[in-house]
Each structure stands twice: as C-alpha cells, then as structure tokens.
Amino acid sequence: MTIEELKLKTQNVVSELLPNVDSQKLTNDQDIFYLGLNSINAMTLIFNLQEAFGVTFNDAEINFDNFRTIDDIVKLIARKTQA
Amino acid sequence: MLYQMLQKTVVEFPEKTALVYGQSRINYQEFAQQVRGFSQGLEFLGVKQSDCVAIILPNCPEFAVSFYAIASLNAIALLLNPGYKENELEHFLRDSNAKVIITDSIRAEACQQTISRLEHHVDLIVVGQKAGNSLAFVDLIHQDLENWQPQDVYTGDVLYQYSSGSTGRPKRVCRTQKNLWHQAHNCVETLQVKSSDNILCLVPLYHAYGFGECLLAAIYSGATLTILEPFSQNGVPVEMPFVFRRARVLELIEQETITILPAVPYIFSILAAAPPEPYAELPSLRLCISAGNFLSQDIFEKFRQRFGIPLRQLYGCTEAGSVAINLESDQEIKYESIGLPMHNVEIKVIGDRGQELPPELEGELVIKSQTLTSGYHNSPEVNKEVFQNGHFFTGDLGKKDEQGYLSITGRKRIFIETGGHKVDPFEVEDVLVTHPNVEEAVVVGTKQPYTGEIVKAVVVCQQQCPEEELIAYCQEKLADFKIPRIIEFRSQIPRSALGKILRKDLV
Numbered sequence: 001m002t003i004e005e006l007k008l009k010t011q012n013v014v015s016e017l018l019p020n021v022d023s024q025k026l027t028n029d030q031d032i033f034y035l036g037l038n039s040i041n042a043m044t045l046i047f048n049l050q051e052a053f054g055v056t057f058n059d060a061e062i063n064f065d066n067f068r069t070i071d072d073i074v075k076l077i078a079r080k081t082q083a
Numbered sequence: 084m085l086y087q088m089l090q091k092t093v094v095e096f097p098e099k100t101a102l103v104y105g106q107s108r109i110n111y112q113e114f115a116q117q118v119r120g121f122s123q124g125l126e127f128l129g130v131k132q133s134d135c136v137a138i139i140l141p142n143c144p145e146f147a148v149s150f151y152a153i154a155s156l157n158a159i160a161l162l163l164n165p166g167y168k169e170n171e172l173e174h175f176l177r178d179s180n181a182k183v184i185i186t187d188s189i190r191a192e193a194c195q196q197t198i199s200r201l202e203h204h205v206d207l208i209v210v211g212q213k214a215g216n217s218l219a220f221v222d223l224i225h226q227d228l229e230n231w232q233p234q235d236v237y238t239g240d241v242l243y244q245y246s247s248g249s250t251g252r253p254k255r256v257c258r259t260q261k262n263l264w265h266q267a268h269n270c271v272e273t274l275q276v277k278s279s280d281n282i283l284c285l286v287p288l289y290h291a292y293g294f295g296e297c298l299l300a301a302i303y304s305g306a307t308l309t310i311l312e313p314f315s316q317n318g319v320p321v322e323m324p325f326v327f328r329r330a331r332v333l334e335l336i337e338q339e340t341i342t343i344l345p346a347v348p349y350i351f352s353i354l355a356a357a358p359p360e361p362y363a364e365l366p367s368l369r370l371c372i373s374a375g376n377f378l379s380q381d382i383f384e385k386f387r388q389r390f391g392i393p394l395r396q397l398y399g400c401t402e403a404g405s406v407a408i409n410l411e412s413d414q415e416i417k418y419e420s421i422g423l424p425m426h427n428v429e430i431k432v433i434g435d436r437g438q439e440l441p442p443e444l445e446g447e448l449v450i451k452s453q454t455l456t457s458g459y460h461n462s463p464e465v466n467k468e469v470f471q472n473g474h475f476f477t478g479d480l481g482k483k484d485e486q487g488y489l490s491i492t493g494r495k496r497i498f499i500e501t502g503g504h505k506v507d508p509f510e511v512e513d514v515l516v517t518h519p520n521v522e523e524a525v526v527v528g529t530k531q532p533y534t535g536e537i538v539k540a541v542v543v544c545q546q547q548c549p550e551e552e553l554i555a556y557c558q559e560k561l562a563d564f565k566i567p568r569i570i571e572f573r574s575q576i577p578r579s580a581l582g583k584i585l586r587k588d589l590v
Contacts, residue, residue: 019569020550033323036554038563040502040537042324043353058358059330064314064323 001081006053006074013048014070017041028070042067049073055080084238084260086155088267089115089302096278096305102144103339105312109144111305115151117224119231122152124223128206130183132157132234135243137181139163139172139190141320142288142310145210145220147298149185154241154260157234161243162289165190166562172197178255178460179243181205185220188212189320238264244291246401246459253507254459256401265427265453266295266404267303272426273408274370276343278305281367283341285311285332285350286503292374295404296345296397309339325503326353333362340367347375347503348382349535351394355385365390372397372408376500376535377491383418396421398491402475403455406430407489420490421481428452432483433476445482445492450475497586499528500535504564508538511567514560515540520548525576526567527589540567541589543575 001009007028014032015023021035037045045067050056055077057066066076089111097112109117130136136153138160140146153160161179163172165186176184176197182204186194188211195215198205207217225231238261245253270276274296282301286293301308311332313320332354335341346354351373368390373382374397383394393413398421399405407430409422424430431439432446440446451474458466469476480493499506508526515524523543528536542553550570557566577585 020554022551036568037324038502039324039326039349040531040564040568043326043356044531046326047356056358058360059333062326062329064321064327067327 003074003078006077006081007070009052010049010070010073010077013052014045014073016048017045026070028074030070031068032070033068049077053077053081084236084264085241086118086151086233087236088264089118089151090233092278092302092305099278099305100307101301102147103307103309104144107144114144114148116228117148118151118155119228120224120226121148121220122155123225123228123231125152125156125158125183127223127225128183128218130156130158132237133240134158134183135161135179135181136183136185137161137163137176137179138289139165139167139184139186139194140210140289141165141187141313142284142293143187143210143312144310145185145187146288147302147308148224150298151302155233157237157239157241157260159240159243159257162294163245164287164289164562166564168560168562169193169197170560171562173200175245175253176205177201183208186210188214191215191217244289244401253510254462254465256456256459258404258454258456262404262454262456263299267299269426269428269452269454270295270300270405271304273410274300274343274372276300276304276306280304280306280342281309281339282306282343282345283309283311283332283335283339285344285346286375290375291399291401291404292345292397295399296343296372296374300343306343307339309335309341311335325350329353329357333357333365336365336368337362341365342367343370343372344368345372345374345397348373348378348394349376349503351378351386352382355382355389357389365392368392371395374399374405375503376505378418380418394418398422398479398489400450400475400477402477403428403450403452406450406452406454409488411488417488417490420484420488422489423487424489428454430489431474432481432489440482442483442485442487445480448477448479448481448489448491450477499526499538501528501537501564502535506538506565511538511540511557511561511565514557515542515553518548518553518556520544520546521553523576525584525586525589527586529569529590537568538565539569539571539590541571541573541576543573 093111093115101111101114183206185208191209191214209217210220213219241260242258246256284297373394393416395409397408406428407421409420429451431449433449434440434446458470481491511526512524525541529539531537577588
C-alpha cells in the first residue's frame, strides 16, 4: 500500500468517528483530538485502525503522539507494515 | 474530627508514605505539616468556620492538602469538576457563596473571569504559575507553625458537592465531618484497608467515589495514595484519553505494588484490552473496585480473563458516599451484584406502598447510614420526597437475593453514562433550547462500544442551523463530556398519545 493509500484509508477510519466534522477540515496535520476525538472514542479509533490495517499496536506504541494527526498515524502504520 | 483522624494516622505512621505523585513522595508527617501550614495561609485570608472554599483542581497532592486544611479550620470545601466551563462555575460559586477558590494555572483565567461576574469578593489561590492578582498556593503554606493550634473536635459541615439526585437538576449536598468520618470508617472496616495497602487514584477526587475510596480511606488507614500524574508536554499538563495513559497506569501498578484499584467500568475495559506484554499479570492487586456506572458482564469477564482478578461492584451516591460492595468469594462472585451493605449501613428494598419487599422482588433502594446528608440545600419539596425518617430514597431500582446480596435492576432517573461520566440529559437540553434557532431539544444516550453511551441531541429548529453551530454553542456552556457527539434534526419530537416524549424512539 502506498503512503497516499494509507492516508486515505486512515482518513476514512477517523472520519467515521467524527461524523460532524467537515472532511475538508481533516487535513493530514490537523490535531484530530482538537476536532472532537476524545476519551470516548479513542479506544474505538485504535481498534478500528488495527482491524482496518491488520496490525496490532503494542502498549508502548499506544501513546498520544502516535495518534494525534493523520500523519502521525500513517507514520506508525507504515513502520509496522514494513517491519 | 477529620483533622484528628489525620493526626491519629500521623502519630501511628509518621514516616509512612502518604502520597505518591510522579517523582514526588511525601510521608504522613510532611503531609500534616503542609496541611497545618496551608490552613494558616487560609486563616490569614480570613477563612473561618462555615466559610466555603472551592477546590477546582484535577487530582494532585494540593487537592488533598487543601481539603484537610479547610477541614482543620472547620470551614467547608466545595468540590467542583475542573472541566466545568465559566457559566457552570458561576452558578455553583454563587449558590455556595464561596469566599476562596483554589485552582491551577490552567483554570486560573476562567476562574478570574467568573469571579469578576460575582457580586461578592473571592480570593483566588493558584497551584503553579499564578496569574493577575491571584495568590500562589505555595506562598500560603506557612512555615512557622509554633502558634498553630488545632481546633476542638468539630462534627459540623465540611463538604459541598452537587448531585442531580433522583430528580434531575444539580442540587447542593452538604455533608458533615461526622458523616465523612463514618464514611472513612465504614469503608476501611468493610474493605479491610491497612496501612500496608497502596491505593491507586485514577478516579476524580472531586467525586464522592474517589474522595471516599481513595482520599478518606488512605488517610484513615495510613495507606499510601498514588495519584496518577498528568501527562506533560513542554511542562504543560495535557489531558488525553485514558487509553494513552494505560501503559503508565500498568507501570505504576507494578512499581508502586498497588493493592487496591478503584476505577470505573470504562477504565477496566481499556485495561482489560492491554496486550499481554509487558504486564502479563498484576500480582500485587488484591481488590479491584468498579463503581460509577453499571458493570457489564463483558467487561467483568474480559478483565478477569486478562488479569485473573474479579471486579467487585461498589454502590454509592453523593448523598451518602459508598454504601455497598460485592465481596463474595472469587469463585462465587456474580458480576451484576453490588453485594452487601457496608459496615454500619442499612439498605432496604421498598415497594410502591412504602413496604419492605421480600427477596427477589424489585423495588427502590433506600439507605440509612451515619454517612448520609441531612438533605439538599433549598429544595424542601424534593427533600420531603427523598429523605424520610433518616432514610434516603435513592431513585435506583434493585432487589436482594435470599442471602441479602443486592443488585441494581434499573433507575428511576435517566442519566447518560459516557466514558466514565454521568450526563443529565435535561441539563444539556436546557442549554440547547436557549439557542435562538432551537425550538425543542431532547437529549438521549446511544450505545457505543467501549464507552457505554454517547450523547445524542435531537433538535427541532425554527430555521436551518448547522450542526457545528449547535456544538460550538454547547462547547461554550458545558463541560466537554456533556457535549452532544451526534445532532439529529427532526421536524417534530415523537410523543405518546398522552404527550410524553418517546425517548426510546430517538436513540
């Protein structure tokens, strides 16, 4: 999967959890927690990403910095899928 | 009475660690010294018996120091959710006539704005970097304690909290030092908390659950209270979803050999989903308490499967603190049971005609305890209904089995349980209908995985109105956890033939 494809798929997973957010606001470097992701759906985000990409995040990877923006998530998934 | 409780522990365990917070640790002697020093600072500001001092802090050692300093002056601590917005703070501060606010640098500006709208003078004390004409918490901890004398044993008012009770809108609950002493005593006796215990504080201390099972239980018994420190970025605390703190929480449980973990089902569900590495098990834990929301069988089983420890449901309320817990043996424990009444507590199941019901019949749970408030402030009609002959009618429906084990079967009241918080739908509706375009609003909870429910608003608008505008409007006026995540527009709200709103049809 190319980086662009990873980005698109990640955007779709995030968008599903932010139904009220205009997709134009969901840019790659936008803080998704600022847009409305919170403790209520963060766990769902992690599970949905794992399912969508067929990866398992370990506890050290599940930190705020890895899930703050689409770019952060894509970087993490790219690293895991290459490994 | 509460200062003497602390003093007794200090005499017995002066060198024992009282609080752990990040890299800092203080023992009971040091803690009591800070309490005395800060109480002098408050006295210097003019705080005296029956004055109200608001604590608007996240969990931190200063919360504990502030509370005991206030109690040692026979004053009253008002505990408020640090997530409240200015208009919420204004309402509570005005209603309770708070003379002093203790907060942190993040919330100082909001508090200053709120104070400027109040009619009476309020001093602002700030933990961390002070702003404007506020006072620094640390500067008020007097070091010269030679003339400091504890007040005589006092059993009067010491705590204000707001509760929606069984009938909706928040009402002020006042509890006395005697109520809280009994709460601490009942908890420690029932749970057999010892000075050798280490309690991990993840639940908010401003809430009756964290306040009782963490702070009061630790101070009464001499146990160590480990408070999860906030995550900091460039020295600034950053609030983040619990799942991103999970690794730190598991590390703390192991490092601090935590024995007692009070939390809410939402937290346990996230812990249960932790990968098996690096913490395959948590051998130090002896008691995992679940309260705040209904514990599902799914979370109970997943947690037990993951860590081999049963979750034990505890039941309580702001009006009386904790009153029941399930301490059945590991083999026989039933996830849905809240167990037996705690030490010195009586719980009856009462039918519609006021009669006590036999086992297996559902009725309203009614509490009698020395921990119980005498009533809600300024609410004579509600008080007449829910406080009768020293009994509190909780509004929760439940039943007893043949052995006396209690379980909750429903609620008379309707709350939305979301991510460890309870949201009163009427409060959110009240805000939405003040928007100029909203004609009618009904707020409900819709089920979601891992979170319990999310807040959904169904609105009827006079003119077209973007969702974003309504959400931004709520963000100005409500704490974040109360803000609707879904807004649905309808031309009318469904009602029964008798005009009752059909909430179930809106979920």
